[in-house]
Amino acid sequence: MKFILRITALTSFLFLAVSAHAGAISGKAPDFTLKSSSGKNLRLSDFRGQVVMINFWASWCGPCRQEMPILDQLYKRYGKLGFTLLGVNVEQDSSKANAYLKDVPVSFPILYDTSNGTSKLYDVNAMPTTILVDRNGNKRFIHHGYKPGYEKDYKKQIKQLIRE
Amino acid sequence: MRIFRYCIAVLSLLILQGVSQAAVLPDERVDALYHSYDGGDVQVTGPSVLVRKGISTNWSTSFNYYTDYITSASIDVIIGGSPYEEERTEQTLGFDYLRGKTTMNLSYTKSIENDYDADTISFGISQDFFGDLSTITMGYAEGSNLVGQRVSNNPKVFEDRASIDRKNYRVGFSQVITKNATLGFGWETITDEAASLNNSGVTLNNPYRSYSFGIPGTSRSFAQEKYPKTRTSNAASLRANYFLPFKAAIHAEYRWFQDSWGIRSDNYGLSYVHPIGDWILDFRYRYYSQTKADFYRDMFDFADQFDFMARDKELSTYTSTSLGFSASYEFAKNGWGFIDKGSLNFSYDIITFDYKDWRNACESQCAGGTASPGLEPFYSFDAEVIQAFISIWY
């Protein structure tokens, strides 16, 4: 009986906890320039006028790998409507990321933040972290982590920002 | 249980703090293992199958089916009776629940032998905090065991001898130290309380085991062991894991142990993990030493000399040293059909047990024995442990 009481007490504490994996944010998206998978350097401010999704990911991160094909679908679907996606790989050694991308190719540009400067700039505090930037270069939405179903939020927010 | 209460308080507050990001549930995988232990004229083999499956984004369930087929002709068995064969089956059903940075698990284990039944229910909670650099864990388990004994020549007739209630209280703390190092601390208190059934006098002891008494050099006799009704033990462990610059890892472990029977033990473990291509190699070393229980003696002076008397080698003064090696081959690393990846594993351990005050009584009591009773050489033996298993992630 005491055992059940203890469990109940702990569980009720748990349900009091507020879970907030996504939210609206504001402020200018800090600019950055990183080397991309095509070999060219890409700069965030060059995409001004488009809705940009920045996804910080790593090959060792399970949820990131799970999300990759879904992000590719989003890019293919909304790419022609003024939307772009930048996949920022946070690994210091990009060889594992490239091996992964060989097996699971994506069509959106991959950027290599090997020095973690951009990750620091965006205060990435979860893997993956996904940020949506509007046509004027402002940060609008942030997502920490990934679980199946987050793509519904992504779609809604992309559509909203494209319409603005 | 003061430490336990502290932890409940700290944990509750950490959970109330709110969460902003997620931990992850264990991987979905299935493992099929064959295991074999061979040492001291005891052979134990059998399968173990572990399946883990996600039910939803927040729930995961696991099921383990484990069997030991035991053939024993160990010294105690030869002296106290006759060699036997038996089977133990253990099944565990577990659920894990994830919410934000909190993981909870609840599991139920049922273990069945001809003459020993055990049911255990266990609850654990784990909370990440401080940028996920720190994790605090807590667990509580309650077990109820029913001890039986063969009462006739019919191997299927058993009588209940004792019931044992066990409670486990666990707390743990782990900390990321650098990008390459983690440290962990664990504490566990376990209490046992036994009640004799059918006036058997059996409490926490094995009903088939005997203590010995007599005059060294002259005679050695045996009588049923007498154990206390309760036992409380405390264990504290410290672990360090370090990732080496050339992509290998080192794990070091120390455990301190003490119980209310006067046993103190220490064990040290060191392992080295080295990946090469599709292979992962493991090398491990472990050293264990313990002091005897207060009521242990290889030979007492006369029958009923004390209230509690035992002669189990597990309660004597001894050391055990293990050397082990594993090789794991990973296949379908980037998926194949519904499989995410798989691995084939083989593992071998050799353990040397060296008893300091437990004599090989067979040398005087068994057929052909030539030693003087009570002056036999101290016992030691090697055991080989083999594991072969396949793992599939899906």
Added chain:
Amino acid sequence: MRNMSLALCLASLVMTGCSSLEPWVKPYERANLADPIMNPARDAVSAGYLHHVYETRESARGAGTVSGGGCGCN
């Protein structure tokens, strides 16, 4: 009661005092920590079995990584 308040102090220190003490390993710096070889019990089925092998033959118990019921001793 004094013990309880001590625990509360400790907890609030952990919660608020951390503003001056920042987590020093960032999530994007966990490539090595996330590697399965950093988990000494990466194969639960094997770690659980080896734990059982020792626990049935040694008096020490607890503070390991796994736990379960039954004995299978003798």
